Amino acid sequence: xxxxxxxxxxxxxxxxxxxxxxxxxxxxxxxxxxxxxxxxxxxxxxxxxxxxxxxxxxxxxxxxxxxxxxxxxxxxxxxxxxxxxxxxxxxxxxxxxxxxxxxxxxxxxxxxxxxxxxxxxxxxxxxxxxxxxxxxxxxxxxxxxxxxxxxxxxxxxxxxxxxxxxxxxxxxxxxxxxxxxxxxxxxxxxxxxxxxxxxxxxxxxxxxxxxxxxxxxxxxxxxxxxxxxxxxxxxxxxxxxxxxxxxxxxxxxxxxxxxxxxxxxxxxxxxxxxxxxxxxxxxxxxxxxxxxxxxxxxxxxxxxxxxxxxxxxxxxxxxxxxxxxxxxxxxxxxxxxxxxxxxxxxxxxxxxxxxxxxxxxxxxxxxxxxxxxxxxxxxxxxxxxxxxxxxxxxxxxxxxxxxxxxxxxxxxxxxxxxxxxxxxxxxxxxxxxxxxxxxxxxxxxxxxxxxxxxxxxxxxxxxxxxxxxxxxxxxxxxxxxxxxxxxxxxxxxxxxxxxxxxxxxxxxxxxxxxxxxxxxxxxxxxxxxxxxxxxxxxxxxxx
Amino acid sequence: xxxxxxxxxxxxxxxxxxxxxxxxxxxxxxxxxxxxxxxxxxxxxxxxxxxxxxxxxxxxxxxxxxxxxxxxxxxxxxxxxxxxxxxxxxxxxxxxx
Numbered sequence: 001x002x003x004x005x006x007x008x009x010x011x012x013x014x015x016x017x018x019x020x021x022x023x024x025x026x027x028x029x030x031x032x033x034x035x036x037x038x039x040x041x042x043x044x045x046x047x048x049x050x051x052x053x054x055x056x057x058x059x060x061x062x063x064x065x066x067x068x069x070x071x072x073x074x075x076x077x078x079x080x081x082x083x084x085x086x087x088x089x090x091x092x093x094x095x096x097x098x099x100x101x102x103x104x105x106x107x108x109x110x111x112x113x114x115x116x117x118x119x120x121x122x123x124x125x126x127x128x129x130x131x132x133x134x135x136x137x138x139x140x141x142x143x144x145x146x147x148x149x150x151x152x153x154x155x156x157x158x159x160x161x162x163x164x165x166x167x168x169x170x171x172x173x174x175x176x177x178x179x180x181x182x183x184x185x186x187x188x189x190x191x192x193x194x195x196x197x198x199x200x201x202x203x204x205x206x207x208x209x210x211x212x213x214x215x216x217x218x219x220x221x222x223x224x225x226x227x228x229x230x231x232x233x234x235x236x237x238x239x240x241x242x243x244x245x246x247x248x249x250x251x252x253x254x255x256x257x258x259x260x261x262x263x264x265x266x267x268x269x270x271x272x273x274x275x276x277x278x279x280x281x282x283x284x285x286x287x288x289x290x291x292x293x294x295x296x297x298x299x300x301x302x303x304x305x306x307x308x309x310x311x312x313x314x315x316x317x318x319x320x321x322x323x324x325x326x327x328x329x330x331x332x333x334x335x336x337x338x339x340x341x342x343x344x345x346x347x348x349x350x351x352x353x354x355x356x357x358x359x360x361x362x363x364x365x366x367x368x369x370x371x372x373x374x375x376x377x378x379x380x381x382x383x384x385x386x387x388x389x390x391x392x393x394x395x396x397x398x399x400x401x402x403x404x405x406x407x408x409x410x411x412x413x414x415x416x417x418x419x420x421x422x423x424x425x426x427x428x429x430x431x432x433x434x435x436x437x438x439x440x441x442x443x444x445x446x447x448x449x450x451x452x453x454x455x456x457x458x459x460x461x462x463x464x465x466x467x468x469x470x471x472x473x474x475x476x477x478x479x480x481x482x483x484x485x486x487x488x489x490x491x492x493x494x495x496x497x498x499x500x501x502x503x504x505x506x507x508x509x510x511x512x513x514x515x516x517x518x519x520x521x522x523x524x525x526x527x528x529x530x531x532x533x534x535x536x537x538x539x540x541x542x543x
Numbered sequence: 544x545x546x547x548x549x550x551x552x553x554x555x556x557x558x559x560x561x562x563x564x565x566x567x568x569x570x571x572x573x574x575x576x577x578x579x580x581x582x583x584x585x586x587x588x589x590x591x592x593x594x595x596x597x598x599x600x601x602x603x604x605x606x607x608x609x610x611x612x613x614x615x616x617x618x619x620x621x622x623x624x625x626x627x628x629x630x631x632x633x634x635x636x637x638x639x640x
Contacts, residue, residue, distance in 0.1 A: 080586075083599065083602065087580075091579055093609065093610075093613055094575050095572075097616065098572065227591075227595065249586045249598040251586075255582035255586060289617055289620075289621075290617065292613055296613070300607070303599070307595070
């Protein structure tokens with residue numbers, strides 16, 4: 001790492017940061033309906049986004065700064081195993097093609113803002129809805145914290161606030177400023193802020209990747225050379241484990257892990273509240289389906305980005321903290337000004353998802369805890385107010401988390417979050433297609449999945465950690481090593497199905513279903529489905 | 544809507560739930576799962592492509608293949624839905640169609 005501050009890179013970084021800050025505040029005027037204070041307006045951007053805005057928003061939301069840092073970092077550390085992120089994002093789109101339009105339709109018809117709203121409406125169970133809401137909030141919090149870790153990695157490499165000897169306030173000041181600004185414009189503009197900023201973020205990311213994937217291999221002597229050096233590095237024995245550091249292709253033993261991680265993560269992705277928030281903000285059913293055909297462009301980018309992990313090895317980057325490998329590669333290979341652009345891409349890449357995640361968590365709290373349990377007669381204006389405040393609290397919580405605890409704690413919780421959120425799949429996706437499952441069985445299945453997942457993850461040790469050392473473990477009954485989340489999910493489904501049979505046999509009371517079959521295929525413009533488009537004259541799109 | 548659907552017409556009652564078009568749509572959506580979860584089929588270094596091991600370029604190629612498949616499913620589905628809507632309208636005394 002270079003000593004001192006990289007002035008040019010920092011100046012470029014600050015320039016982009018200021019630009020998106022201005023955009024974030026101006027966003028509140030973008031395509032706004034007439035000063036309405038409702039959760040639909042603040043928390044879902046008026047449900048008005050078309051294909052391209054949704055594409056940028058979802059892309060900006062799902063492919064986070066942490067992804068950009070962590071995926072190549074995993075490749076840098078162990079090779080092939082880290083590449084599972086690519087099949088994972090390949091599988092997501094055919095999967096959501098089948099169920100997301102149904103969720104959009106039923107949510108539009110009944111004014112649902114969160115997944116828990118739907119679960120409550122479908123199964124008539126506040127308990128089940130609360131379980132889904134709490135799981136969503138718990139899984140989202142560490143995810144927001146990890147966005148901060150992404151920004152920190154970039155700041156460290158630029159030489160800002162990274163030194164151990166500076167006092168904590170100076171050290172964390174840049175991060176505090178970044179998050180203060182983020183919190184302020186999310187508060188005032190709601191989902192419109194990240195939607196607008198996502199344009200900048202993704203444009204920067206695409207430019208950086210395109211340049212990196214051509215420029216760096218030329219400087220390093222081509223892909224042959226890169227993979228030859230990486231292969232050598234993986235063959236060397238890791239003193240901590242006594243085994244090779246990694247491999248270029250997964251061996252027999254690693255293939256189950258690879259496949260189950262890809263499948264489990266794909267199933268989990270659209271259970272996350274922030275994915276759903278971005279989805280429900282779109283204008284029509286068609287927008288969602290069309291997006292499943294254009295979002296894979298991001299997967300291609302992710303694949304290219306993952307290759308940077310090999311380049312970091314070939315370029316001789318040596319870092320103790322793997323998270324720094326890619327920022328360090330950029331600083332070593334690029335001229336200072338372009339390194340600044342790359343760092344800005346990662347930094348802004350953290351702001352967009354962090355904003356959406358905090359909005360999503362706030363919506364869950366407001367709709368499914370505050371309104372359902374604390375103040376059932378809350379007006380839309382009150383709902384919006386609570387949501388805005390909670391979005392602030394959530395971010396402060398994440399900040400405290402990152403500043404006071406070790407980074408590994410955030411990573412551990414993020415790992416658990418993925419396992420947890422997958423346990424809401426039967427209630428949500430099951431509910432979209434059938435009402436056969438019994439609400440109590442779903443709740444029991446969820447509880448079993450959560451419990452097993454947490455305990456199993458607790459029991460995984462790694463050379464550096466006694467607990468939560470990884471996300472895969474032997475699958476009981478099969479004997480192969482697989483993703484814990486997926487095993488927990490299977491258990492969850494089995495318990496749900498068995499108990500549904502039992503509960504139906506003893507005639508346990510069903511909840512009231514407020515949805516009907518046609519609700520799931522309704523589209524904008526159909527009878528009873530509001531078209532929430534602002535009038536054509538209002539709010540010209542400024543960008 | 545006066546277009547003639549190119550899928551077999553089902554003039555009486557509801558059209559069947561499983562149709563050849565829907566089977567094709569399902570296959571388009573399932574294929575990526577089979578290809579990607581069968582890790583053993585692509586866990587190898589050779590043949591390389593501009594120096595990139597097979598394992599990596601093959602999966603990236605599948606990003607494109609699965610995109611094409613999802614697009615196909617999307618187009619077929621839209622066409623089928625339009626046809627069904629037209630058929631329904633024609634049935635309900637389609638003077639307005």
